[in-house]
Amino acid sequence: MGGVGEERRSLPPTFNMDLTNLHVLSASEATRLIRDGVITSEQLVRACLNRVSETDSRVQAWAFLDADHALAQARAADEWRLGGRPTGPLHGVPVGVKDIIDTADMPTENGSVLHAGRAPSRDATVVAMLRAAGAVVMGKTVTTEFAGRAPGKTRNPHNPARTPGGSSSGSAAAVAAGMVPLALGSQTGGSTVRPASFCGVYGLKPTHGLIPRHGMFQLSRSLDHVGLFARTIDDLALLLEQLVGYDERDPDSRPRARIPYRDVAAEEPPLPPMFAFAKTARWDRVDDDAKEAFAELTDHLGERVEELELFDAAVDASEWHRIIMEAEIAVNLGREWEKGRDRLSASLQARIESGREVRALDYLRALARIPQLNESFDELFAQRYDAILTPAAAGTAPEGLDSTGDPAFCTLWTLCGMPALSVPLMQGANGLPLGVQLVGPRHGDARLLRTARWLVAQVASTRPA
Amino acid sequence: MGGVGEERRSLPPTFNMDLTNLHVLSASEATRLIRDGVITSEQLVRACLNRVSETDSRVQAWAFLDADHALAQARAADEWRLGGRPTGPLHGVPVGVKDIIDTADMPTENGSVLHAGRAPSRDATVVAMLRAAGAVVMGKTVTTEFAGRAPGKTRNPHNPARTPGGSSSGSAAAVAAGMVPLALGSQTGGSTVRPASFCGVYGLKPTHGLIPRHGMFQLSRSLDHVGLFARTIDDLALLLEQLVGYDERDPDSRPRARIPYRDVAAEEPPLPPMFAFAKTARWDRVDDDAKEAFAELTDHLGERVEELELFDAAVDASEWHRIIMEAEIAVNLGREWEKGRDRLSASLQARIESGREVRALDYLRALARIPQLNESFDELFAQRYDAILTPAAAGTAPEGLDSTGDPAFCTLWTLCGMPALSVPLMQGANGLPLGVQLVGPRHGDARLLRTARWLVAQVASTRPA
Numbered sequence: 001m002g003g004v005g006e007e008r009r010s011l012p013p014t015f016n017m018d019l020t021n022l023h024v025l026s027a028s029e030a031t032r033l034i035r036d037g038v039i040t041s042e043q044l045v046r047a048c049l050n051r052v053s054e055t056d057s058r059v060q061a062w063a064f065l066d067a068d069h070a071l072a073q074a075r076a077a078d079e080w081r082l083g084g085r086p087t088g089p090l091h092g093v094p095v096g097v098k099d100i101i102d103t104a105d106m107p108t109e110n111g112s113v114l115h116a117g118r119a120p121s122r123d124a125t126v127v128a129m130l131r132a133a134g135a136v137v138m139g140k141t142v143t144t145e146f147a148g149r150a151p152g153k154t155r156n157p158h159n160p161a162r163t164p165g166g167s168s169s170g171s172a173a174a175v176a177a178g179m180v181p182l183a184l185g186s187q188t189g190g191s192t193v194r195p196a197s198f199c200g201v202y203g204l205k206p207t208h209g210l211i212p213r214h215g216m217f218q219l220s221r222s223l224d225h226v227g228l229f230a231r232t233i234d235d236l237a238l239l240l241e242q243l244v245g246y247d248e249r250d251p252d253s254r255p256r257a258r259i260p261y262r263d264v265a266a267e268e269p270p271l272p273p274m275f276a277f278a279k280t281a282r283w284d285r286v287d288d289d290a291k292e293a294f295a296e297l298t299d300h301l302g303e304r305v306e307e308l309e310l311f312d313a314a315v316d317a318s319e320w321h322r323i324i325m326e327a328e329i330a331v332n333l334g335r336e337w338e339k340g341r342d343r344l345s346a347s348l349q350a351r352i353e354s355g356r357e358v359r360a361l362d363y364l365r366a367l368a369r370i371p372q373l374n375e376s377f378d379e380l381f382a383q384r385y386d387a388i389l390t391p392a393a394a395g396t397a398p399e400g401l402d403s404t405g406d407p408a409f410c411t412l413w414t415l416c417g418m419p420a421l422s423v424p425l426m427q428g429a430n431g432l433p434l435g436v437q438l439v440g441p442r443h444g445d446a447r448l449l450r451t452a453r454w455l456v457a458q459v460a461s462t463r464p465a
Numbered sequence: 466m467g468g469v470g471e472e473r474r475s476l477p478p479t480f481n482m483d484l485t486n487l488h489v490l491s492a493s494e495a496t497r498l499i500r501d502g503v504i505t506s507e508q509l510v511r512a513c514l515n516r517v518s519e520t521d522s523r524v525q526a527w528a529f530l531d532a533d534h535a536l537a538q539a540r541a542a543d544e545w546r547l548g549g550r551p552t553g554p555l556h557g558v559p560v561g562v563k564d565i566i567d568t569a570d571m572p573t574e575n576g577s578v579l580h581a582g583r584a585p586s587r588d589a590t591v592v593a594m595l596r597a598a599g600a601v602v603m604g605k606t607v608t609t610e611f612a613g614r615a616p617g618k619t620r621n622p623h624n625p626a627r628t629p630g631g632s633s634s635g636s637a638a639a640v641a642a643g644m645v646p647l648a649l650g651s652q653t654g655g656s657t658v659r660p661a662s663f664c665g666v667y668g669l670k671p672t673h674g675l676i677p678r679h680g681m682f683q684l685s686r687s688l689d690h691v692g693l694f695a696r697t698i699d700d701l702a703l704l705l706e707q708l709v710g711y712d713e714r715d716p717d718s719r720p721r722a723r724i725p726y727r728d729v730a731a732e733e734p735p736l737p738p739m740f741a742f743a744k745t746a747r748w749d750r751v752d753d754d755a756k757e758a759f760a761e762l763t764d765h766l767g768e769r770v771e772e773l774e775l776f777d778a779a780v781d782a783s784e785w786h787r788i789i790m791e792a793e794i795a796v797n798l799g800r801e802w803e804k805g806r807d808r809l810s811a812s813l814q815a816r817i818e819s820g821r822e823v824r825a826l827d828y829l830r831a832l833a834r835i836p837q838l839n840e841s842f843d844e845l846f847a848q849r850y851d852a853i854l855t856p857a858a859a860g861t862a863p864e865g866l867d868s869t870g871d872p873a874f875c876t877l878w879t880l881c882g883m884p885a886l887s888v889p890l891m892q893g894a895n896g897l898p899l900g901v902q903l904v905g906p907r908h909g910d911a912r913l914l915r916t917a918r919w920l921v922a923q924v925a926s927t928r929p930a
Contacts, residue, residue: 254713255720327825331833334826360792360828361799361821368796 022047027093027181027235031134034081034092041081041092045074045136048094052179058160060153061174063099064106065139070094073136080134088134089242095130096174096183096229099140100147100217103127110217111143111152111167114340124215125247126184126226133242138180141170144404146333147186147219150345151404156198158432162397165195166404168227172199175229182239185227188219188325190393190410192227193437196422197392198405200433202236204228205410206445208417209254211240212247220328221251222367223321223414233453236421237265240445256443265449273386273451275301276308280390281315282408287395289429294391297426297436300462301455305389308380313373314412320366321415327363330355373416374442381441387451392435396428409437419445423452425459487512492558492646492700496599499546499557506546506557510539510601513559517644523625525618526639528564529571530604535559538601545599553599554707560595561639561648561694564605565612565682568592575682576608576617576632579805589680590712591649591691598707603645606635609869611798612651612684615810616869621663623897627862630660631869633692637664640694647704650692653684653790655858655875657692658902661887662857663870665898667701667917669693670875671910673882674719676705677712685793686716687832688786688879698918701886702730705910721908730914738851738916740766741773745855746780747873752860754894759856762891762901765927766920770854775877776841778834782877785831789880792828795820838881839907846906852916857900861893874902884910888917890924 022044025033033039049067056062077092102108102120104127109115123131130137142152144167154169156162157177164173168185172195175183185192187205196203204227211226218224226243230236241262246255277298283291298305330337330352336344337352344352380388391409398405413420419442422435438455440448487509490498498504514532521527542557567573567585569592574580588596595602607617609632619634621627622642629638633650637660640648650657652670661668669692676691683689691708695701706727711720742763748756763770795802795817801809802817809817845853856874863870878885884907887900903920905913 248719328829330826331829334830356824356826358825359821360823360825361795363825363828364793364796365799 019043020047020050023051023178025181026232027090027230028232028238030181031089031091031093035087041074041077041136042071044092045070045094045138048138048179051177055157055177055179059155059157059173059177061096061141061170061177061179063109063111063140063142063152063170066106069105070136070138077134077136088132089238090130091134092136093134093182094136094138094180096138096141096171096180097127098168098171098183098185099143100186101127101184102215103137103140106137106140108140111145111147112336113343114336120215122215125212125249126243127215129243129245141168141174141183141185143167144169145345145348147188147191147217148345148351149347149404151401155401156397158200159397162399162432163198163401163404165198165393165397167191168195168229169404171227171229172196172201172203175199175201175231181231182235183229185229186216187225187227187410187414188223189321189414190407192225192229193410193420193422193435194393194405194407196229196424197433197435197437198397200424202230202233202424203422203435204236204240205414205420206240206244207419207442209250209252210443210445211243212245212250212253214247214249218332220325220332222324222328225414225417233265233449233456234262237262237446237449259446261446261449264446265453267450269386269450269454272304273454274384275305275387275389276380276385277305278308278310278388278390280310280409280412285394285406285408286391287428290391290395290434293426293428293434297459300459308385308388311376313369313376317369317373317412317415318408320369321411323358323362323366324415326351326355327358328355330358370416374418377416377418378441381444386440387448388439390437390439392422392437396430396432396434413439416442418442419448421448421452423456425456484508485512485515488516488643490646491697492555492695493697493703495646496554496556496558500552506539506542506601507536509557510535510559510603513603513644516642520622520642520644524620524622524638524642526561526606526635526642526644528574528576528605528607528617528635531571534570535601535603542599542601553597554703555595556599557601558599558647559601559603559645561603561606561636561645562592562595563633563636563648563650564608565651566592566649567680568602568605571602571605573605576610576612577801578808579801585680587680590677590714591708592680594708594710606633606639606648606650608632609634610810610813612653612656612682613810613816614812614869616866620866621862623665624862627864627897628663628866628869630663630858630862632656633660633694634869636692636694637661637666637668640664640666640696646696647700648694650694651681652690652692652875652879653688654786654879655872657690657694658875658885658887658900659858659870659872661694661889662898662900662902663862665889667695667698667889668887668900669701669705670879670885671705671709672884672907674715674717675908675910676708677710677715677718679712679714683797685790685797687789687793690879690882698730698914698921699727702727702911702914724911726911726914729911730918732915734851734915734919737769738919739849740770740852740854741845741850742770743773743775743853743855745775745874745877750859750871750873751856752893755856755860755899758891758893758899762924765924773845773850773853778838778841779877782834782838782880783873785834786876786880788823788827788831791816791820792823793820795823835881839883842881842883843906846909851905852913853904855902855904857887857902861895861897861899878904881907883907884913886913886917888921890921
């Protein structure tokens with residue numbers, strides 16, 4: 001039977017300071033211990049590499065991982081600190097990076113044989129930001145083909161016969177399996193929230209444009225987001241804080257006031273938050289045990305939650321999302337289509353073919369819907385709700401590795417560019433993790449994390465002993 | 466015979482302080498005299514209104530002009546100053562505003578019977594900026610139908626049997642006829658540079674996105690620009706300085722450092738500028754007398770000018786411009802098309818029909834060319850040239866009022882979003898004005914004005930006595 005279980009953690013909440021167990025540390029804990037000289041980055045990275053050795057033959061989260069190179073970065077971080085120089089907020093902490101995000105010191109193959117051996121000469125903006133914060137770039141995590149639907153090799157760490165979700169398959173799995181405390185992914189449909197739900201970790205797709213995408217493979221400018229994976233909300237906020245910034249090379253990036261994401265996320269809300277439970281037009285696709293888990297969760301929340309029937313425009317959103325994504329994919333994969341379409345998956349070929357026929361009229365009209373939808377949602381948030389509570393996926397990770405699952409529960413929020421977060425708060429009848437998706441208004445990222453923290457604490461406190 | 470004539474001015478360069486002649490003042494002169502209490506705004510506006518009475522039955526530059534309302538604004542400006550309060554840079558100066566730019570106190574009909582009686586409740590951003598600078602919004606100037614090709618009623622002030630050009634027909638004509646020292650227009654194809662050339666005034670299309678377009682009728686987000694008309698370069702710089710700013714409601718607006726346009730425009734260039742004379746692929750369309758005038762001008766410039774053969778991509782630009790413009794027009798005029806296509810001009814109907822069939826693939830590919838073209842031009846500017854010198858139009862204003870002339874000499878620069886300026890420096894064999902178009906790199910607006918000032922002074926100094 002499904003239900004609201006313990007807060008899902010793949011790892012025990014406490015541990016002895018056993019150097020072989022350092023991989024269970026959160027990034028926030030680890031960077032503090034490194035700063036205080038209790039542990040070294042090398043010890044931490046070594047523990048994570050050991051964890052990779054133990055688990056990755058089963059999980060296969062990595063597209064590229066050079067242990068020596070990761071250790072060299074860790075030792076450099078340690079030497080830097082020992083030299084008395086100031087350390088960054090992620091000093092010495094290993095981070096996995098999805099293999100559609102360029103790294104100057106590692107290949108970036110975008111999950112396609114067409115880009116095999118591709119070695120970019122520059123770091124993506126987010127990778128440069130990670131390095132500036134002191135992070136160790138652990139390696140490149142497996143992506144589906146061009147962050148689309150065709151799966152990579154990664155398996156769900158909770159059950160290797162099941163998909164980890166996608167397209168950020170390796171990032172979600174690596175964090176869930178304790179190989180790294182943090183990882184970067186992306187989301188154009190449901191590529192962060194869904195794998196986070198399937199793997200039982202936190203997955204955040206922040207507001208569109210908040211994190212610059214320069215140097216990340218562009219599938220769809222209007223829909224592409226950088227995604228974040230972590231095992232705690234504090235870690236998510238810590239990572240987010242490093243990656244928010246203006247980059248004029250991303251046309252959707254804007255200069256904005258700096259927000260202390262970690263501080264806001266850690267605050268107590270002034271009033272208990274109010275949730276809108278949106279079953280969405282696709283509730284009939286949701287598994288029965290997931291429905292039960294939601295019923296239990298909304299029972300827990302009592303009068304802090306109300307069922308919200310979405311307006312009609314929200315129902316049509318998946319079609320607008322499809323039009324925009326396919327039209328932009330057809331352009332962005334134009335070269336690959338011209339030169340090597342026979343080496344693209346059949347599903348991607350079909351998408352490109354469909355995208356090539358989209359009319360500019362329909363494309364531009366679909367784009368024009370986005371601000372209209374956001375206006376409607378902004379009203380809901382302004383008047384009554386702190387967050388929308390909605391499924392992250394139809395249920396737990398489906399069996400098999402031929403599909404990464406159905407992104408349908410994510411497309412509306414991706415289209416709108418609203419911040420969306422999978423919280424690993426429930427489980428299915430099969431004992432596998434099941435995320436709750438929380439969605440906030442555009443640029444309400446910090447408050448969304450605060451609301452999520454409240455929700456997790458609330459469920460923990462009311463949980464039967 | 467064509468030739469480089471005197472700097473074209475519709476008005477004598479000096480005048481007695483005769484109150485009936487105040488309309489010949491430049492905005493810079495007028496605002497100084499008002500600030501010093503030598504004249505009042507009411508006197509200035511009254512002189513301009515008298516000029517309207519004398520000339521507008523012939524020119525027909527105005528879509529809306531309420532003399533009492535203009536005088537009331539002028540008196541308010543005078544009272545403000547007499548109250549000892551600080552005055553703005555355009556204090557008391559009347560400005561014409563193209564009738565596709567919203568004004569809260571006057572109708573804005575967009576040149577179409579479909580929008581007859583339209584009365585917006587708010588000022589466009591640029592109108593609010595004008596008012597903040599102390600300007601008097603004189604009235605609304607005639608536009609072609611939705612700033613497209615179908616002419617309005619305005620005639621060329623130099624010869625009423627000829628077109629003033631378009632789509633900013635009324636703004637160019639009103640400034641040329643001395644009815645206002647300044648006016649706002651727009652440019653999506655050649656709608657500022659061409660009428661400026663035909664009417665013998667300065668017309669500037671600044672860098673795309675530099676002046677916010679919120680509250681202006683949107684024909685094509687990717688190509689629409691606010692345009693500026695004046696009778697001196699100093700006035701152009703003064704006006705530009707008031708209108709540059711960030712408005713997050715214009716998706717192409719960006720925060721930028723404030724530039725002292727007037728100061729830069731007034732500076733002596735550190736070295737004599739170098740010009741690239743681009744005949745363009747359409748040189749065969751240029752009238753013989755215009756060709757002669759260009760030959761004389763380039764002779765004057767001697768080694769300061771070199772002929773530049775444009776790269777192939779620049780030749781294809783008009784097709785990309787067409788694809789983008791038609792696709793965006795089809796969306797932006799979608800409502801008018803659905804509800805009243807029989808009341809649109811045949812040429813606009815044909816454009817919309819064509820635009821509805823554009824593929825998103827072709828549209829997005831055309832958009833992707835813009836940064837590539839700008840990279841090529843940026844290299845030219847960085848390596849050798851201060852400005853490109855090129856025809857503003859095929860010749861002087863053509864006869865007849867059925868067409869506003871050929872925008873072909875403007876489309877490349879509009880597509881690229883580069884600053885382009887028509888300088889009233891030449892004349893045709895018929896004695897009518899003929900502009901020289903100067904084009905600079907994106908965000909090189911201030912230097913382009915400085916280069917233009919150098920050019921005008923150079924031609925004046927080398928002109929035979």
